[in-house]
Amino acid sequence: MCGITGIYAFNEVGRFNMINLSGATDKISSRGPDSKGMFTEYNVGLGHRRLSIIDTSSDGNQPMHDDSGRFTIIFNGEIYNYRELRAGLERLGVTFQSNSDTEVLLKLFIREKKDCLGKLNGFFSFAIFDKEENSLFIARDRIGIKPLLYYHDEDKLIFGSEMKSILAYGIEKEIDYTSLYQYLQFNYIIAPATILKGVKKLLPGHFMMIKGKQVQIEKYYQVAYNRNALNPNNLSYEQQKQQLIDKLEKSVKKRLVADVPLGAFLSGGIDSSVITALASRHVEKLNTFSIGYKDEPFFDETKYANLVAKKFDTNHTVFSLSNQDLYEHLFDILDYIDEPFADSSAIPVYILSKHTREIATVALSGDGADEMFSGYNKHSASLRVAKGGTAAQLVKGALPLWNILPKSRNNAVGNKIRQLQRFAIGMRLSNKERYWRWAQFTSESEAFNVLNKSSKEQLDQDDFKQKKLEILKYINGNGDINDVLYTDMHLVLTNDMLTKVDLMSMANSLEIRVPFLDHELVDFAFSLPQSSKINENMRKRILQDSFRDILPPELYNRPKHGFEIPLLKWFRSELRSLIEHDLLRDQFIQEQNIFDGEEIKKLKKKLFSSNPGDIHARIWGLIVFQWWWKKNMA
Template sequence: MCGITGILAFNEVGRFNMINLARATAALEKRGPDHQGMYTEYFAGVGHRRLSIIDTSADGNQPMKDETGRFCIVFNGEIYNYQKLGEELLNQGINLRSKSDTEVLLNLYIREKERCLEKLNGFFAFAIYDKEENSLFIARDRMGIKPLLYYQDEDKFIFASEMKSLLSYGIEKSIDHTSLYQYLQFNYIPAPNTIFGSVKKLMPGHYLKIKDRTVSINQYYQIPYHRDSLNPDQLNYDQQKTRLIELLDDSVKRRLVSDVPLGAFLSGGIDSSVITALASRHRDHLNTFSIGYRDEPFFDETKYANAVAKKFNTHHTVFSLSNRDLYDHLFDILKYLDEPFADSSAIPVYILSKQTRKTATVALSGDGADEVFSGYNKHQAAFRALKGGTAAQAIKSLLPLWNALPKSRSNPLGNKVRQFQRFARGMKLDDRERYWQWAAIASDLEAMSILNADVRAKIELEEFQQRKQHILKGFNGKGRINDVLYTDMQLVLTNDMLTKVDLMSMANSLEVRVPFLDHHVVNFAFTLPEDSKINARMKKRILQDAFRDILPSELYNRPKHGFEVPLLKWFRNELRSLIENDLLEEKFIEDQGIFEYAGIKQLKQKLFSNNPEDVHARIWALIVFQSWWKNYM
């Protein structure tokens, strides 16, 4: 796990920007605190910050050149099957000087070029410079676990793992107002776009070539989802469960390869418990780590985590947090964010990563299971909406009542009314628009209403619709849960969940590995019919049934708790002054020239009312954006 950056200059003007390479590399220090290295040629330079995981000796340092000196690689990630690939290279007469996966990857690329990507099992973003051709090859892993951003103008092409590194080159910082509009709807900006119009994200499962100023982008992987030919092997349900256990066990075993201390996150939910159970088969006294919430007993799942740890004899550590502990880390997180990203669950992930890093350098995680196997409440809601029935119709017909009643996430009754209202509104829409509404924190109209007239005029609505249709391309109008999951993989998983874990773990120099996102597991999951994943009684059905006899019985089909960061409490207490007198203060808003203060004022009034609904999420998005604006603009 590391941070990478580089530049390919097209002329002498672009070459002048190479003076920023050292600064851009240093900006990635938290991603790689163990070593910094750079390599330069006349028109090219690459930089690397290393977090040593495999072959921790100096032999594994980067940038790394092949023995001829023609090719040079910078690589962020891990190739789990590198030992097998290395043996194949040795059998072909290739001499490997180190025991690192980096050298295997470099030599595999030299021999097979982009075809090497099909052989890799891992997560990665890497760049290889060809000195003879003066060209760059850049690739990103299948699921988008590792990030890669890039910028191009008439003088140069640059890339980096994080925006703060790109900004070190002094690039143009022009807000993409269509991306801002999307951010206000989702709390994140969907790839390939970023907050800056000049910066793009390389999409998951894609590679990029640049030579003679020409950039070409190609896709090498997409989820093999064929709606009308599911379960091609004709496995019955018991056979599906057996196959799933085999695939997940293989995936976990691959991800235990490490030359540094390794552990696993263990929340007490089904996903992390499955990973812990499987990892314990292959490693005695596995280190496991949980977060407990002293002030929020409803969300505290440590008793389930403790039960799993006891059953599998792990060396278990619980970090018991108060709301004050969460609050105390808030400003460190805001400072680290180099692009607006407002998923508030990043706060506990940051703390978990920070505490885990004191014991381990690598942690396994259960991320991805919800999107792959149907684990969110919205999936249950989508299932009920698609199936219809008396209860669903009754909730839909009572929409005027739900609109009239107070709604809030801060109490059980208000939260239930809020959920009924969202469900009833969604029932009136087709499956595409329902998905869009349930994925968003604000409607198109609500997001637009807080932007001032000048910014609204700069939003390219045709471009926005193209982006929207691209996101929703997985729906074909037949109302399938697998369409919802496929779209979640493209939108929510990559842009929210994986971004959150990468940012918060890397802020603490911790590598997080995600066994559920091994492409063999994902490929298999998208051959399964929806009734293997969800029914009227159960989400993640096959995952729960497959491991029912392996995990403690109390974990089976229990409600998903998740965790709500107490934003509403903070906004009304500790953060009230920040809202009223700083980031959302009227003069600052007007001087900034982005938002319409009348719309902001309405949100603030709702926030401090007895009927806040979901407004706290929108306020958090504004706080994150304003903090980012002050830091970077």
């Protein structure tokens, strides 16, 4: 696991920017604290920060060159099948100077060029320079576990693992108001866009070839999904379960290869418990890590994590946190985020990664299972809408009541009313619009209204509508949950969940591996029919049933308590001054000239009222943006 950055200059003006290569490489030092390396060749510069995982000797340092000196690679990620690939290359007469997966990747590319991507099992972003052709090849893994951003103008192409390395080259910074409009709705920005015009994200499963002044981007992979040909091998449910067990255990085993201490996150939920159960078959006294919440016993699930740890005899560590512990890390997180990203669950992920890094360098996680196997409330709600019935119609008809009743995430009754209101609104929408609304924190009209006149004029509504259509193109009219899950893979998983885990783990120099997102397992998951994943009584049905015999029975038939960061409490106490006298201060909003001052006043009034509803998520999104803006744009 590492950080990469580089530049390909098209002319002398572009070459001048190569003086920033060292600084850009330093900006991503937390991704690779073990060593720094750079390479320059007239119009090309490559920078690398290394977090040593496989072959921790200096033989694995980068940039790495082939024997002839023609090819040079910088690589971020892990290739889990590198040993098999190496053996195949050795049979062809290829020799190796190290035991690293980086060298295997380099020499596989030399022989097969872009076709090497189809043979890789892992997660990665990498760049390979061909000195003879003066070309640069850049690729990103199939699912988008590792990030890759780039900036392209008439003089140069710059790339990097994080926005902060791109900014270190001194590029022009201009807000993309379409991205800001999206951000205000979702609290994250949807790829390939970023918050800045000119900076883009290379999409998952894509590669880029740069030669001369030509920049070509191509797709090499897409998750296999055909809604009209599910379960093509006519597997029985029992056979499906056995295949899931086999494929997931194979995936976990591959992700246990490391030359450094390794462990697993263990929340006490089904997903992380399954990963722990399988990993413990291959690692004696597996290190496992959980977070407990001292001040929020309703959300504390360490009891269940402890049951799993005891059953599989893991070396278990619980980091018991108070709300003050969470608050104390808030500003470190805000400082690290280099593009507005306001999923508040990033806070416990950051702290868990920070504490885990004191013991291990690699940790397995259960991310991805919810998006593939139907784990969210909105999946159950979508199923209820599709099936209809009297109860659903009654909830829909009572929307005027839900609209006037007090709503809040801070108590059970207020939260239930909030959920009923969202369900009733969703029932009145088409399948596509319902998906979009349930994915949002803020409606399009609310997000639009919070922008001032100048910002609205710079917003490209046609561009926004086209991007929205592209995201929703997989949602069909028959309401199949697989359509929802497939869209989640492209929207929620890549732009929210994987971004969160990558940012917060890399801020602490911790590598996170995600067994559920092995591409062979992902393709299998999307061959399964809806009935295998969800019914009226159970979400993630096949995942729960497949491992029921080995997991503690207490994990089943209990409510899922997703932890709610006490944002509202902070906003009304510790952060009140920051909101009222700094980031959302009336005079600052006016001088900044992005947001509508009157709308911001309304939001602040609602925040401090007795009926805040979902306002805390909108306020948090504004705080994150304002902090980023003051740091990068003011």
